[in-house]
Amino acid sequence: MAAWTDISGIKQRIEASSAEEITASYLETIGKSRINGFTTVWDKALEVARGIDKDGNSGPMAGVPIAIKENISTTGLSTTCSSKILQGYVPPYDAHVIEKLKAAGAVILGKTNMDEFAMGTSTESSCYGPTLNPWDTGRVPGGSSGGSAAVVAAGEAPLSLGSDTGGSVRCPAAFCGVVGLKPTYGAVSRYGLISYANSLEQIGPMATTVADIAILMDVIGGYDHRDSTSIKKENTYVDSLKDDVKGLKIGVPEEYFGEGIDEGVKKAVWDAIGKYEDMGASWKKVSMPHTKYALASYYIIAMSEASSNLARFDGTRYGLRVEGETWHIMASKTRAQGFGEEVKRRILLGTYALSAGYHDKYYLKALKVRTLVKQDFDRALTDVDVLMAPTMPTPAFKIGEKIDDPLSLYLADVNTVPVNLAGVPSISVPCGFADGLPVGLQIIGKPFDENTILQAAYSFEQNTDHHTKRPGEVA
Amino acid sequence: MVYDNPDGVRIGLEVHVQLNKLNTKLFCGCSTDYHDDEPNTHVCPVCLGLPGSLPVINEKAVEFAMKIGLALNCEIVGQTQFHRKNYYYPDLPKGFQTTQYDYPIASRGKVIIEGEDGERVIGVTRAHMEEDPGRLQHIGSIEKSKGTFINYNRSGMTLIEIVSDPDMRSPKEARRYLDKLRSILDYLDVFNGDLEGAMRVDANVSVFGGNRVEVKNISSFKGAERALLYEIMRQKNHVRRGGKIVLETRHFDEARGVTISMRTKEEEHDYRYFPEPDLVPMRVADKVPDILKTLPELPDAKRERFNSQYGIADMHARALTIQIKVANFYEEVAAKVDPKDAAVWVADILKGELNYRDTDVDAFKVDDIVEIISLVKQDKITEQSGVQIIRTILDEGGKPQDIVVSKGLLKVEDDIVAKAVEEAIAESPEAVADYLAGKEKSLNFIVGKVMQKTKGRADAREAREKVLARINK
Ligand SMILES: [Zn+2]
Numbered sequence: 001m002a003a004w005t006d007i008s009g010i011k012q013r014i015e016a017s018s019a020e021e022i023t024a025s026y027l028e029t030i031g032k033s034r035i036n037g038f039t040t041v042w043d044k045a046l047e048v049a050r051g052i053d054k055d056g057n058s059g060p061m062a063g064v065p066i067a068i069k070e071n072i073s074t075t076g077l078s079t080t081c082s083s084k085i086l087q088g089y090v091p092p093y094d095a096h097v098i099e100k101l102k103a104a105g106a107v108i109l110g111k112t113n114m115d116e117f118a119m120g121t122s123t124e125s126s127c128y129g130p131t132l133n134p135w136d137t138g139r140v141p142g143g144s145s146g147g148s149a150a151v152v153a154a155g156e157a158p159l160s161l162g163s164d165t166g167g168s169v170r171c172p173a174a175f176c177g178v179v180g181l182k183p184t185y186g187a188v189s190r191y192g193l194i195s196y197a198n199s200l201e202q203i204g205p206m207a208t209t210v211a212d213i214a215i216l217m218d219v220i221g222g223y224d225h226r227d228s229t230s231i232k233k234e235n236t237y238v239d240s241l242k243d244d245v246k247g248l249k250i251g252v253p254e255e256y257f258g259e260g261i262d263e264g265v266k267k268a269v270w271d272a273i274g275k276y277e278d279m280g281a282s283w284k285k286v287s288m289p290h291t292k293y294a295l296a297s298y299y300i301i302a303m304s305e306a307s308s309n310l311a312r313f314d315g316t317r318y319g320l321r322v323e324g325e326t327w328h329i330m331a332s333k334t335r336a337q338g339f340g341e342e343v344k345r346r347i348l349l350g351t352y353a354l355s356a357g358y359h360d361k362y363y364l365k366a367l368k369v370r371t372l373v374k375q376d377f378d379r380a381l382t383d384v385d386v387l388m389a390p391t392m393p394t395p396a397f398k399i400g401e402k403i404d405d406p407l408s409l410y411l412a413d414v415n416t417v418p419v420n421l422a423g424v425p426s427i428s429v430p431c432g433f434a435d436g437l438p439v440g441l442q443i444i445g446k447p448f449d450e451n452t453i454l455q456a457a458y459s460f461e462q463n464t465d466h467h468t469k470r471p472g473e474v475a
Numbered sequence: 476m477v478y479d480n481p482d483g484v485r486i487g488l489e490v491h492v493q494l495n496k497l498n499t500k501l502f503c504g505c506s507t508d509y510h511d512d513e514p515n516t517h518v519c520p521v522c523l524g525l526p527g528s529l530p531v532i533n534e535k536a537v538e539f540a541m542k543i544g545l546a547l548n549c550e551i552v553g554q555t556q557f558h559r560k561n562y563y564y565p566d567l568p569k570g571f572q573t574t575q576y577d578y579p580i581a582s583r584g585k586v587i588i589e590g591e592d593g594e595r596v597i598g599v600t601r602a603h604m605e606e607d608p609g610r611l612q613h614i615g616s617i618e619k620s621k622g623t624f625i626n627y628n629r630s631g632m633t634l635i636e637i638v639s640d641p642d643m644r645s646p647k648e649a650r651r652y653l654d655k656l657r658s659i660l661d662y663l664d665v666f667n668g669d670l671e672g673a674m675r676v677d678a679n680v681s682v683f684g685g686n687r688v689e690v691k692n693i694s695s696f697k698g699a700e701r702a703l704l705y706e707i708m709r710q711k712n713h714v715r716r717g718g719k720i721v722l723e724t725r726h727f728d729e730a731r732g733v734t735i736s737m738r739t740k741e742e743e744h745d746y747r748y749f750p751e752p753d754l755v756p757m758r759v760a761d762k763v764p765d766i767l768k769t770l771p772e773l774p775d776a777k778r779e780r781f782n783s784q785y786g787i788a789d790m791h792a793r794a795l796t797i798q799i800k801v802a803n804f805y806e807e808v809a810a811k812v813d814p815k816d817a818a819v820w821v822a823d824i825l826k827g828e829l830n831y832r833d834t835d836v837d838a839f840k841v842d843d844i845v846e847i848i849s850l851v852k853q854d855k856i857t858e859q860s861g862v863q864i865i866r867t868i869l870d871e872g873g874k875p876q877d878i879v880v881s882k883g884l885l886k887v888e889d890d891i892v893a894k895a896v897e898e899a900i901a902e903s904p905e906a907v908a909d910y911l912a913g914k915e916k917s918l919n920f921i922v923g924k925v926m927q928k929t930k931g932r933a934d935a936r937e938a939r940e941k942v943l944a945r946i947n948k
Contacts, residue, residue: 073527086526093520095527190753194526199752226521228531228755305752308561311570312524316625327565327623354561354747363749 004155004470006209010064019063023049023107026065030109030156035132035141037151039070040078041110049107059105061219066101067157069148070111071118072203073192074098077108081117081194082126085338086319095192096227097161097203097220104219109157112147116340117310118165118196120144121412123172124403125342132399133175134471135437139396142172148206149176153471159216160206165197166298167391167416169204170428174391174440177430177469179457180206181213182416184448185423186231188217189224195309197302200420209467210429210458214238217450231448240451245459246280248452251384255291256415256442262394264434269390272431272441272460276388279463281456286384288376290369291418297369298417299410300353300362306343307350313338345406370421377422381446386456389415391428391440415442425450429457430466438466478591480644484707485687487600487641487679488649488699490656491634493607494539495673496666500631501606502530502573507632510670514612514626522631524568529753532557536633537580537759539665540604541766543635544581546659546773547599552578553760555604557751562744566609566625574636576748579603580759586659587775588651589793591644597652598640607632610672629672641679641687646703649678653696654797658774662799678703682710685720690734693727702727706734777802785814794822800836801826807841812848820848820861828865843868846875857934860884883932892925892933896941899924907946918942 005013013022023045030038045065052063068074071081073091075098080086094102101108113131115123123146124130131146133139134154141150145162149172152160162169164182173180181204188203195201205216214237223232252273257266273283315321315334322337324330339347353362380387393415402409419426424447431441441460445453461467495507503521520528537555544551558576584599609630613620637656643649657674660666666673676693680703690706693699710720725734772780774796781792781802795805795818808817825844829835847864850856856864856879864878879885899921900907909917918939925938 071527073525079526081526089526091520091525091527093525191529192527195753226531227529227753229753304749308559308571308747308749311561311563312526312568314563314565314570316565317523317568318525328563331563351747354749356745356747359747359749 004208005158006207006212007061007064007158007215008211010158014063019049019052019107020046022063023065023109026109026157029154030151033151033154033156034137035134035150035154035156036129037112037131037141037147037154037156038067038110039080039082039113039126039128039147042077042108044076045107045109052105052107057105059103060215061101062105063107064105064159065107065109065157067109067112067148067151067160068098069145069160069162070114071163071194071196072097072161073194074108074111078111079194080127080319082114082128083116083338083340083343084127084320085313085334087127089319091192093192095203096189096224098192100220106219112145112151112160114147115144115168115342117194117306117343118144118163118168118201119306119342119346121167121171121409122397122399122403123147123150124399125340127340130399133396135177136396138398139437140175140399142175142392142396144168144172145180145204145206146172146175149173149178149180152176152178152206152208155470158208159212161220162204162206163193163201164204164420165201165302166413166420168201169206170391170416170426170440170442171413173206173428174438174442175396177438177467177471178206178208179210179213179427179429179467180204181217181427181450181454182419182425183217183221183450184425186229187233187425187448187450188221189227189230191224191226195305197305198309199305200298200302210427210454210461211238211241213427214241214454214458233448235451237450237454240454241458242455243459243462245276245456248276248281248386248456249384250276250281250283251286251380251387252283253286253288253291253380253387253389255288256389258414260393260411260414261390262434265390265392265394265439268432268434268439269388269441272464273388275460275464276456279459283388284384286380286387288373288380288418290372290376291414293369294373294418294421295410295414297366297373298413298421299349300366301370301421303346303350304354304363304366305350307347307354310339310343310347342406373418374422376418377424377444381424385445385452387444389442389444391415391442395434395437395439419444423447425453427453427457429460430469431460431464432466433469438469478644482707482711483681483683484644485641485681486643486646486649486703488639488643488652489677489679490637490639490653491675491677492543492637492660492666493670493673494536494633494635494666495670496664497533497536497539497633499533499535501533501536501604501633502631505631509628512628514624514628517628518630522568523627524570524630530573530751532754532757533633536604537757538762538766539633539663540580540602540635541759541762542663542770543637543660543665544584544602545763545767545770546663547581547584547586547602547637549581549584549599549602551760551763552580552582554578554756554758555580556756557604557754558748559751561747564608565623566611566630568609568627568630572605572608573751573754574605575603586639586652586655588648588655590648590651595642595648597642597648600638600640602635602637605634605636606630607634641681646700646707649703650696650700653699655774657696658797658799662771662773664771678706680706680710681720682707683714685710685714686722688720688722689724690727691724691737694729698727698729701732702734705732709734781805785809785818787815787818791818791822794826798836804836804839804841808844808848811841811845812852816848816852820844824862825865828862828869832869834869838869839865843875850875850879855879855886856884857886883930886932886934892929892938892941895925895928895933896938896945898928900942900945910946
């Protein structure tokens, strides 16, 4: 297994040997993988690493390997959203974040597994089969960026990119014991991210340390003229990393510790908040009364947007095509065979929610709830600097445990989706263990105030050792 | 005269105008100059709707749309907002069309046309922006096609859909409305109407207060007039036979000149509109004053100015201001010769010859028409010869002076005519006697002789006067 290390560790090793050697050792580890985290390994990875050794790339990520989620477009490398319908699709262009990574000298190792079209909390709905949690291969890695989290946790890649629509970066980060950031909506260009629910999703970095998250954000964040929702960033993320939380005011939303929360998770999170107190921060309870409506609102908006976004997959131009007598029959057959059950469920529900007779009853109402949820955050975050809560109410559950019960699966997202509705930034950092499984602490900040949550997370990391624990090391 | 619209015809038109004078498409940087190029050579991930691509609004397109809205006397919305119109069609790469729904950029405007009985005001319900889909090309006929190609060069072109109120009462008024619309768009320099697909028309028609029938896929103005004539006749006959007009959509078969039922309204799509999340709303109201400053003098204003400034007949002013090119041409001519003469020569004579040849005013030079008018005014050539020179230039090319020489059009000298008159009278004593006895027509015989002797170069009217003067002396 390649060393479980961070960017600075990799840079030291490149100094000592070469980028090629580093990449080769990761490829070797991937070759022996037992978790099914990668869907494709890039056959040009070694070549790129060699090029960096030869030309001495001075980018901030020169020679640093990274894994990319299956829904982020990469030229010449399969990008299928883990769906049969996109099988064989190789984009002719790079996503904005990929252009940035390439320019920074990063070496793309390959693509990682995900819930089909990012719809799920367990990475079980992939056409490539489920990814396994490195901490317990009988359990799910979380979703939908399960592959991206699991490969980092398993030491198959030091860094990865995921996407977070309702918690899809933070959930698997929590389940796999790594760090994952959902940036403010607009902080990272979505150009090239295959849309599931445009108004909610962001590309987010995953790593073993907060420092790496900040470095990665400095590379991929900022304005992109091709995404009109993206916004210019004035300062850097790395500069915010100070080991100091004195005077930090923490809000603890009661509603995030509600019914169904695991006792072990609760304890780990409260211990973490206690640690912050020891470090000089203060906390108080805050109330976010519309949290209970957030899930319903989230699913209606996400499914509505999904029903429209996924209309383009009709077999006409790329991916799967199942022949039929007429175009309509061809398209219907293609979609019937190409999409999995969960995707079909969401397309149908989204179509229903948007249709003329129900538009006002569901879609418009969901938008109104979304505004109320946003106001909850605005209100809570005027008194306090950050909010802290469990990322997930439970540790990783068993494979197969919830997949046939979509409602209980949806409930698992209760603490993550409000953040996407509000568009605020949120990070999940390892904060302990419950039954030998990692627990994630979620730190939520004000819009475009990633700096504060990164600093809070960094201080915690500097003063605890949860993040240094590796699969197999916790009893 | 009052046009009482005996059949209760009501026509509303939806006109799709392709803003092909923008350099780039509505949501991407692809070039719009695709008409002569190979299929699918003006495309990118955005206009192909590739997974992961995002639209970015072309600000120039918004400006053009505002110009159009203001020129149609519309109110401009405070802030633009795009919606998705969801439906499945093979030429629609994303499975939805990005369009404007409840906040069209412009609404509640009006256009003034020459109606059946004088000026009429046609309401403009709304003008909104949307993207053009791709284009299907079937191998063989639609029914028996073995396959279909899709050309996405057109995909993502900016369209403005201009929807009128159902204010037109006859196909003729509909045609006048379309002509006026095109005239205004020409003035704004926002599109080239000669390019294929630049203006496409759907019509809503009802008679006797019955249901509204939509006629789709009309690709020309002439087609619109024909489709409407047919559809009105069909509805009238149907009602006369005791039938009821149902709400439906019909297709206009251009080749056969008939409309065919496509679907009844009950089966119509539910488009599941919702706001496009990838495009942030854009405040446009603040731009209105600046855009207003860029608006040119429009046809109605220009016509009024021509009337007052040049003192020409309203009929001429109207004809001269329909096309901006013609108006500009006229003004250049009017600066060099008597504006009234210029109006007659440009509006009546030159335009007639151009229409006959289905060509436009670009085919003629200002200096040439100025020279022709001057030659006529200076009595060097006859009016008839002037027309002949125009025809020659249009058909064969050449300069007026050269044509005058090569065709020998210069009016002959007075003494030659006088000599010919003397001779003609001397050779025709009987005709002279007949004329003096009251037979008017016998004069023509003498004039004919004069023309013969001058090989037609004399002015017939003048020759007649000279003959008369000589006889009556
Ligand atoms: Zn394009």
